[in-house]
Amino acid sequence: MHTPNNCENCPVHHKANLIKLGLNLQNVDYVIALAGNPNTGKSTVFNNLTGLHQHTGNWPGKTVVRAEGGFRFNEKKYKVIDLPGTYSLLSTSKDEEVARDFILFGKPDVTVVIADATRLQRNLNLVLQILELTNRAVLCVNLIDEAARNHIEIDIRLLSKELGIPVIPTSARSKQGMDELLQAIHEVASGKYVCKPRKIKKHSKNLNNAIVKLSNKILEVYPDLPNVKWVAMRLLEGDNSIIEAIRSGEIGNLREERFAI
Numbered sequence: 001m002h003t004p005n006n007c008e009n010c011p012v013h014h015k016a017n018l019i020k021l022g023l024n025l026q027n028v029d030y031v032i033a034l035a036g037n038p039n040t041g042k043s044t045v046f047n048n049l050t051g052l053h054q055h056t057g058n059w060p061g062k063t064v065v066r067a068e069g070g071f072r073f074n075e076k077k078y079k080v081i082d083l084p085g086t087y088s089l090l091s092t093s094k095d096e097e098v099a100r101d102f103i104l105f106g107k108p109d110v111t112v113v114i115a116d117a118t119r120l121q122r123n124l125n126l127v128l129q130i131l132e133l134t135n136r137a138v139l140c141v142n143l144i145d146e147a148a149r150n151h152i153e154i155d156i157r158l159l160s161k162e163l164g165i166p167v168i169p170t171s172a173r174s175k176q177g178m179d180e181l182l183q184a185i186h187e188v189a190s191g192k193y194v195c196k197p198r199k200i201k202k203h204s205k206n207l208n209n210a211i212v213k214l215s216n217k218i219l220e221v222y223p224d225l226p227n228v229k230w231v232a233m234r235l236l237e238g239d240n241s242i243i244e245a246i247r248s249g250e251i252g253n254l255r256e257e258r259f260a261i
Contacts, residue, residue, distance in 0.1 A: 010191065011029060011030055011031070011109050011189075012107060012109055012136065013030070013031040013106060013107050013108050013109050014105065014106055014107045017105045017106050017107070018031060018106045020060075021059070021060065021101070021102060021105070021106055022057075022059060022060040022066070023068070023079065023081070023106075025079065027077055028070075028077055028078075028079045029076040029077045029078065030076060030077075030078050030079070030109040030110070030189040030190075031078075031079050031081070031106070031108045031109050032049075032078055032079065032080045032081070032108060032109065032110050032111075032112060032185060032189070033080075033081050033083055033102060033103060033106075033108040033110070033111045033112065034046055034080060034081065034082045034083060034111075034112050034114060035083045035086070035099055035103070035111055035112070035113050035114070035126065035130060036085060036086075036113055036114035036115060036123070036126065037085060037086070037087055037114075037115070037116065037119075037122070037123050037126060038085035038086075038087075039085070039116070040085070040114045040115055040116045040123065040142055040143070041114060041116070041142040041143055041172045041173070042082065042085060042114040042142075043067075043082065044142075044172040044173055045112075045114055045140060045142065045170070045172045045178075045181075046067065046069065046080060046082040048172055048175055048178050049069070049071050049078075049080055049178075049181075049182070050069025050070060050071055050080055051069075051071070053069050053070045053071065054067060054068065054069030054070075054080075055067075055068065055069070056068075059098050062094055062098060063094070064084055064094050064095055064098050065084075066081065066082075066098075067081075067082040068080060068081050068082065069082075071182075073182050073185075073186050074186055074190075076186070076189075076190075078185070078189070081102065081108070083098065083099040083102055083103075084096075084098055084099055086099050086126065087125070087126060088125065088126060088129060089103070089126070089129045089130065089133070090129075090239070097241055100133075103130060103133045103134055104133055104227050104230065104231075105227075107134065108134075108136070109136060109188075109189040110136050110137065110138055110185050110188045110189045111130055111134050111136065111137045111138075112137070112138045112139075112140055112181070112185060113126065113127050113130055113137060113138070113139050113140065114140045114142050115127065115139060115140065115141050115142065116142060116143050117141045117142060117143045117144045117146065117147035117152065117154060117169070118143055118146050118147050118150055118152060120141065120154060127139060127163065128198070131163070131164075131165070131197040131198060132230060133227060133230060134197075135195050135196075135197055136188050136189075136195060137165045137188070137195060137197060138165060138166045138167075138168065138181070138184045138185055138188055139159070139160075139163060139165055139166070139167045139168070140168050140170055140177075140181055141154060141156065141159075141167060141168065141169045141170065142170050142171070142172050143171065143172075144169040144170060144171050144176070144177070145171040145173075145174070145176070146171075154169070156168075156169050162198060163197065163198050164195055164196035164197045164198050165188075165195045165197055166184040166187070166188065166193060166195075168180050168181045168184050207236075210232075210236060211229055211232045211233060211236070214232040214235060214236065215228045215229050215231075215232045218231060218232060218235075218246070222251060225251065231246075231251070
């Protein structure tokens, strides 16, 4: 729902962490991440947002390609990172690890999730996982024209209410809905729209107790770690990449440090 934020226009991204992840944040007001399953039109949305103001490279220490660009809107400068296309954030591949770490530790000001309107139910798995990591998200339901041709109707307003975030129908190939998407990104980034995202499920009392105890143990070693409860949940699930990051101390290189832009 729309609720004014007392800190309008305040960025919330973690500048130090994003720099460690290889970003140049000079003259940047807001950082936007684009996430989504493969073949949802994410690259087309990225191209529409950034135009010719984009370049590609690799993520630090990885062979995964990173595309980034920028645009101006309402007198603010936005940097857009096109995350690798993934089906989940459970880190079974390098692509998923990159996308997860960027949202988990970089805390972008807005994460825009691109979904295929013709396969929306399948795509919502990633949406719900992302909403476990961030309260600042926009769902872009792309290929809405294909859905119409296949007689698929989506109640955008109800979907937005259920997810607790803005939902924008688009057809990126024809630039349909892109102005509305820009406005939604701006409203979430600036705090004019406060998201109330739906969480996947409530945990049992025993699991909640385990999460709290493990979170406290992690904070004893890494007192500034962001999203510590999510990290604790991944440890309890046996996520090998998180276990190794804790053991090696690498996770401590991505601490919560807030800097003014």
